[in-house]
Every structure is written in C-alpha cells, then in structure tokens.
Amino acid sequence: MPSEADTRANYIDPALKEAQWDSHTITREYYFTAGRKLAGGARGSRCFVDYLLHKNNQHLAIVEAKKESEHPTKGLQQAISYAQKLNIRFVYSSNGLQIYELDLLTSHGAFVDRYPTPDELLQRYEGKATDISRLLRNTPFQLESGKTPYYYQELAVHAATDAIGQGTNNILLTLATGTGKTFIAFQIVHKLFQARWNRTEVGTRRPRILFLADRNVLADQAINTFNPYDSDLIKIDGEEVRRRNGKVPTNAHIFFAIYQAIAERENIDGYYKAYPPEFFDLVIIDECHRGGAKQDGSWRAILDHFSPAIHLGLTATPKRTDNVDTYDYFGDPVYEYSLKDGINDGYLTPYQVKRVRTNLDELVLTDGDLILKGEAKKDLYESSDYDKTIIANERTELVAKAILDNINPLEKTIIFCVNQNHALNMRDMINKHKTITDPLYCVRVTSDEGKIGRDLLERFQDNDKDIPTLLTSSQMLTTGVDARNVRNIVLDRNIGSMVEFKQIVGRGTRIFEGKDHFTIIDFRGASNLFYDPEWDGPIDEPEPGGVKEPPPGGGKGGGGDGGGTPPEPPEETLTVQLSPTRTLKVIDVEIRYIDENGRPMSAQQFLERLMLKLPDLFSSLDELRQRWANPDEREVLLLQLGEAGFDSTQLNTLRTMFHAEACDIFDLLAFLTHETPMHTRAERAAKTRETSTLFERYDQAAAQAFLEFILERYERTGTVELSRKSLANLVQLAGQGTITQLSQSFGGSAKDLLQAFIDLQHELYHCV
Incomplete structure (x- = not known):
C-alpha cells in the first residue's frame, strides 16, 4: 500500500518543482522545537512540518503530506497549530491526489489545482514587506x-x-x-x-x-x-x-x-x-x-x-x-x-509544586508562650503574619528542617524570605541542621551583604561549584540571577503581586544539562497564584521599586536605586518564644502535578487525567504486560507516558500516594486499569527464582550468578537498570569480567547474553 513517503516522492515533490520551488526554497522535515524535557534526560516529541516553503528568509507556507489512501485534510488541525507557532499564513495539505489550501488570515479554505510559485506567495505577504x-x-x-x-x-x-x-x-x-x-x-x-x-x-x-x-x-x-x-x-x-x-x-x-x-x-x-x-x-x-x-x-x-x-x-x-x-x-x-510555549517546546524547564503545611500555620498564643518583645494585638496569627508582625524562631527552625528534608543536599536552592532579618534567621537555622559541613553551604544574599553577597552569588551561579548551595534572600534575587542549575525555589513568604510571583518562578526555568524539572516548595500558600486567571503566559519581572530588600523588622523598603520617597518606619514586631511543651511538626506535604498550561493539579485530578490517557497506550492487561516485559518497548511506553504529561518522577510520586513504593510501576498501572493485586518487587523476584527455567537452561555458575545479580538489582532499584543500554554496566558491577567473557556462559555470543537478559524480564512479569 502506498505510504506517506510515496505521496511526497510521487506527487508533492513533482508538483512543487513544477511550481518553481527548489532546494533553496524548500526545507523538508523542518524540526523547530527541542521537545519538552522529561525525566531521566528524555525529551518529548519535537514539532516538525513535512515541508517548509520559504524565500528571502521569510516563512511562506507549510505542506502536510498524507497517504494516498487517506483524506487530504487529515491532520490539518495540527498543521494549523504549527503554522501559528511559525507565524505562517498559508497551510497546504495533500494526499497527492488533491491539494487543500487554507489562508489563516482570512480563514478561507478550498481545494486548488496547483501550488503557488514562490513569487506568488511572496506577493500575498507584500503588505508587511518594505x-x-x-x-x-x-x-x-x-x-x-x-x-x-x-x-x-x-x-x-x-x-x-x-x-x-x-x-x-x-x-x-x-x-x-x-x-x-x-x-x-x-x-x-x-x-x-x-x-x-x-x-x-x-x-x-x-x-x-x-x-x-x-x-x-x-x-x-x-x-x-x-x-x-x-x-x-x-x-x-x-x-x-x-x-x-x-x-x-x-x-x-x-x-x-x-x-x-x-x-x-x-x-x-x-x-x-x-x-x-x-x-x-x-x-x-x-x-x-x-x-x-x-x-x-x-x-x-x-x-x-x-x-x-x-x-x-x-x-x-x-x-x-x-x-x-x-x-x-x-x-x-x-x-x-510565553512561559507555557517555552516549557512545551523544550527551551525552558518544567516544574512541580510541593505545598508544605505545618501545625504552626495558624498560631494562638497561650500562657506558656513567652513574649520577648512587643505586644500581642491579635488572638490568631496566620502564616502571612510570620516575620512581619510576629517573629517565632521555632517556626523558622521547623521550616528550615522541612526544607532540608525535601531537597537533595547538593541541589542549588533559593529560599525567598519575608525580609532581610528573616533571611538571616533562616540561614542560621539551615546551618544548624545541615549535614554538609562547609561553612558556606547556606548563605544570605541580600543588599545588606554588599560585595560579599555579590561574590557569593557569583559562586552560586558558577555551575562548576557546589558551594554555596542554598541562598536565603527576600527580593534581591528575584531578577538578574542567571543561575541555570537552580533545582528548588522555596517560598516562605506571602506574595501579593502576580508580577513578583512570576519572576520568582523564573529563577528556576533556565535549561541545564541533567535538569529535568525544578521544584517549588511552598510554605505559605503563595503557589495558589497558579490558579489565578492571570497565570497565563510569560514570567514577569518586578517593578522598579522592587529591587531593594525590605528592611529588618518587616517594614516597607524604599524606592528604586535612584532615591525617592524615604522608607516608612518599620511596623512594630512581636517577638515570642513558644512554649517548650508545644509539639512542632510538618503535618502535610502535598505534591501538585502540573498540567500542560502550567497550573497545578490535585492528586485526584492528576489520577483522572492519567486514567483517560492510559487506554490510548495499551488496550488490555496482556498488552501492558507484553510491552513492559520488553526493555525496548518499556522505554517507548515510558516516553509516551512522559509526552502525555506523566513522567517517571510523577509516576513514582503516585506510587507513594498508593503506598506502593516497594512495587513496580507496572503493578501500579495494572492496578489502576484492571484492579489487579499489586506485587512487590521482592515478591516478583522470589517467584521468578522459583518458577524460572533460565537457571536450568544456563547451568554454569557464572551465568546463574549473573541472573541472581539481576534479580537482586531489580529488587533494589526496579526497572531503572533493566534497559538494554544498562547491560554492560551490570556485567561490570557483577564482577563478571567483560560482556565477551560472560557471554561464554550463555551460549557464546553477546546476542545470547542479551536474549537471556530479556527472557529474565519476561519471566519477572509473567510469573504472577
């Protein structure tokens, strides 16, 4: 049956040549995006058009090719979306037998007898050219x-x-x-x-x-x-x-x-x-x-x-x-x-949100709490009051410990605080509980730090240096910080301005090798701004008066660098020492998934979207099992899940939500789609040892030792190490010499060893 390639070769190419298009004015299979960043260094599908027609450095039209047996306008909607991204006015779609032309400026579409020449298309754009x-x-x-x-x-x-x-x-x-x-x-x-x-x-x-x-x-x-x-x-x-x-x-x-x-x-x-x-x-x-x-x-x-x-x-x-x-x-x-375009095209880094709640998000003072300074003027203090109208170092310490619990120790992190004093206290609490011994592991970078702070910021921005790793600040770092390897943005202050919120988020969007996403860790509900209708595009930068730090004590800072209105006196701040009988704890860490528009979803919404997508990827439990048991097919399936918005990081988080950390992702997917019981990796490995014929087929000690090593690694790490490309590393880790040497125990060739590696995985997923 004729293919799409046949349509291009037999029909479209000759028709374009007849219309005077040549190698200087046609780009075939024009790829124009990088593909959304996914977990594990993978990329989503790149956008491309079958033909890009251009002249004089101006994009003029795209041509979508279809099989001769298909309708000529099948896939037209996708071609329109690509034309809109590329600022192209004319779209053509053809199965070779018919040519459909759509003018996006007038929205008029019709079948035509031939393609226009380059000069004819240029003439249609003449209103924009001088x-x-x-x-x-x-x-x-x-x-x-x-x-x-x-x-x-x-x-x-x-x-x-x-x-x-x-x-x-x-x-x-x-x-x-x-x-x-x-x-x-x-x-x-x-x-x-x-x-x-x-x-x-x-x-x-x-x-x-x-x-x-x-x-x-x-x-x-x-x-x-x-x-x-x-x-x-x-x-x-x-x-x-x-x-x-x-x-x-x-x-x-x-x-x-x-x-x-x-x-x-x-x-x-x-x-x-x-x-x-x-x-x-x-x-x-x-x-x-x-x-x-x-x-x-x-x-x-x-x-x-x-x-x-x-x-x-x-x-x-x-x-x-x-x-x-x-x-x-x-x-x-x-x-x-926009930001959404940048993330979906793969030129900016996606993000996830962790909303952290503590039992001090609301505070009612009791007789056991000691007032060190100021006067209590409210019965109830909320998260927006902390470090502005009330200072409780015990809360700052609780947040500092929670930050360390929710990041990897050497992930570069910016912590946005209420003001310079709060940034100072946060730095001290981080350093009190850190596991990294370097004295510059966590530093404050605010306007008060002067040249020392600027030097530390430069070191933080140097991607070849791990130290400093954590920066505490309030507003100084909201712009002008081109630190590409920032992995966490911590919000421990309320943000009333969408402008400020967007530009803070922007500190994490820079692309960096090995950085699949960054995490926004929110202690005050500031990430609820994602749900605001105005969260619809690019990240803003701050107003000129926002470049200075608020002064200690929570007062309002002055204007821009050029002087202006004198700063208002700081508000009176209540400082308290909480009763030692209080139990201070984090009560909830909610991971919010991000949809294609950059808005967080609840776990329930995420699960509902996943359930709608899964039938497109496999139609039955047997098909899922067959695909997952084959390491090559499994990688394809994981990539398809990632492109649909469910990468391995999100799936692992979902596994935690179902208390299935000891289980395989396969078991989670099977449970969600067919309500089958979930088995732990240890159970699958044990059953494989019991029922597998491979240990009898390959009876040499080296072969059996390697098969057992694979099962042990699976119990510990799951399918992470079961890909085809991991085989050589596994042979080395097992201490079995080279692939050539170990292959002698599996029949004599590397192909035999690879087949045993694949067969073992087949038995893992068919044993129960």
Missing part, C-alpha cells in the same frame, strides 16, 4: 560556529526588523524570562549595523543606539552579550562622565546606561539632556514594563527627549491591568512567546 525590511531580513545573523537561533528568536528578530522597515516608532517584544531577549536585541542591532541602517538615510552610516536598563547587573549582562561589538560600545555613568571632565561620551555607536545614572536628580540635570534629541536612531528599553512608559514614569522623560528615535521595548509581561501604560505606549507586541 525594501528596508527585506534588506534587514536578508542580513545574516551574527552567530558562533555551528549555532543557530531558536525558531522563536528568529521570528522575534524578523518581526522587529520588519516593524523598523515599516517606520514604526514604538515596537514591543514580549518573551518569557530565560528565552534570550538580550540575544534577540543583539541580533537586531547586528542587522542594523551590517545594513548601515539609520533614521535619516539607510546605507550612509551605522546607527547610534541607546540600551536602557534599570539595574547595573542587567546592563552589564547585556554588555557581555554585545561583546562582538566591544570596540563600538560604551557605558554612560558618572564615572565615565567624570573621566571626560564632565562631558558625556559621544564617540561610540552602542551606549548602555541604567536610567538612574542618566536621569534627572535633585538639583542635577540628567546626563541624557546633554545629547541632542536626534542623537540616537534606536532606544532599546530592557524590561520596559517597569513603570517607564507612564507619563510620570522613571524613563518617560528620557523617552520623550529622544522622541525622534525608534523605541524598542523588551518585556516578559503580557498585557494586564497593572502594566496597561506600557501597552498604551508601545502598542501590541509584534511578537510574543
């Missing part, structure tokens, strides 16, 4: 050898340069934290440089560009990204101006500044006023949602002064009520890429 945008699209990216931009980065760059080519004055890009906004900005600048674009006459001179940030660490990170243009860039700050005898630098093309350094201050004109309004051709505003676009915002005066320039805003924040001024100023984004 000579300048085409010039910028065709200017190559600046890339290291062998590196290519991710598909969404390429689309973001082209969307921005298209807008510049159309003469758009205010341009907005919205992409989730961790997806490379600064890299995108650099590529835009590179294209403008190479094309010698400027606001007056293209091709005459290179542009002058101002890159604005609101924190030195962000500006410095951007400077590092722009390193290929090192000789063309300079940072505007007081030190540089003083070095030039009070003159602002003008002898560069790329200027970096934090707005506090160039804005007006009390009795001092801003440095920006020393530049003529038309000096810059482009102003890039990093994290532009942080109040800068408001009429009285921190950056607005600078933007107004440089109004002749094009203003390009970069943000991680989708439009919401608290940043409507940003969208009023820049308009709708020319390109968006």
